[in-house]
Amino acid sequence: xxxxLPEPVTTIPNPFRMDYTYVAGAGRSMFLxxxxxxKLIARRCAGCGQVYLPPPEFCSRCLTELxxxxxxxxRGAISTFCVVSFPFPGQRIDPPxxxxxxxxxxxxxxxxxxxxxxxxxxxxxxxEVEPVWVPDDELDTSLLSISHFRPxxxxxxxx
Amino acid sequence: xxxxxxxxxxPYTVEFPFERTVGPTIGTFLGGLRDGQLxxxxxxxxxxxxxxxxxxxxGAETGELVPVADTGTVTSWTWVPSREGDPVPxxxxxxxxxxxxxxxxxxxxxDVDGDSGRMTTGMRxxxxxxxxxVGQLSDIECFEVTS
Numbered sequence: 260x261x262x263x264l265p266e267p268v269t270t271i272p273n274p275f276r277m278d279y280t281y282v283a284g285a286g287r288s289m290f291l292x293x294x295x296x297x298k299l300i301a302r303r304c305a306g307c308g309q310v311y312l313p314p315p316e317f318c319s320r321c322l323t324e325l326x327x328x329x330x331x332x333x334r335g336a337i338s339t340f341c342v343v344s345f346p347f348p349g350q351r352i353d354p355p356x357x358x359x360x361x362x363x364x365x366x367x368x369x370x371x372x373x374x375x376x377x378x379x380x381x382x383x384x385x386x387e388v389e390p391v392w393v394p395d396d397e398l399d400t401s402l403l404s405i406s407h408f409r410p411x412x413x414x415x416x417x418x
Numbered sequence: 419x420x421x422x423x424x425x426x427x428x429p430y431t432v433e434f435p436f437e438r439t440v441g442p443t444i445g446t447f448l449g450g451l452r453d454g455q456l457x458x459x460x461x462x463x464x465x466x467x468x469x470x471x472x473x474x475x476x477g478a479e480t481g482e483l484v485p486v487a488d489t490g491t492v493t494s495w496t497w498v499p500s501r502e503g504d505p506v507p508x509x510x511x512x513x514x515x516x517x518x519x520x521x522x523x524x525x526x527x528x529d530v531d532g533d534s535g536r537m538t539t540g541m542r543x544x545x546x547x548x549x550x551x552v553g554q555l556s557d558i559e560c561f562e563v564t565s
Contacts, residue, residue, distance in 0.1 A: 285425055
């Protein structure tokens, strides 16, 4: 008996998709609302002195409520970075580009953001950077209110 | 802190457009679905449907792929409300279906017109094939009652 088999299929689409709602919480909502006004809002823990940017409501070490919010100007130093050279689906920026952990001066935590206006090969740990904000009409309750960070210029942190 | 407005929230979507390779055995099984024919694979214990490259119990390589019926018996089921993207537009059952003449269990939807009272283990079902088939498990729209 002959058994003529069908032409095999080699691949099938196997997409992964998850829709969800991000809830920022009271502490981070204050931080996000600050971003819409070009403000970087931090808070300190009275117990251990840690300064959080962005701040939650409670210190993750002491579990005590953080002190009153205050502003930082966003200037800081690169603590580590990565040159992204690899394209991937959904990528918004043409590689190569630099993504860095930035420790803002006065904060004990780091922000992750783009570093531009410098060649990737010139970026190094310890490089002083400052935030570049988007135009007023693009400001939002989002870290995208900061377009990117760039090497600190003399004068102001904004241009 | 100062008078806290309510928390911000935002919709997010995580999506990866993966494709996966299926291997020769499941590839032929899916090719059969595209052609409107269900296949099983010969093993020492009998014909396994849906087929696998290796016997789950012993790890032994499985043998020849053979056509099987598109009818079977529900061995287990769970009633679910229909959601977007589901194979049936009203409430239905996800079921394990023992295809006639085979061992194993095919996991698929059973459509009983939204009436969970018609679902029983041991019920007889038949595949409802799509007219346009592409070589995926969804080429069988669902199973429907035959008796």
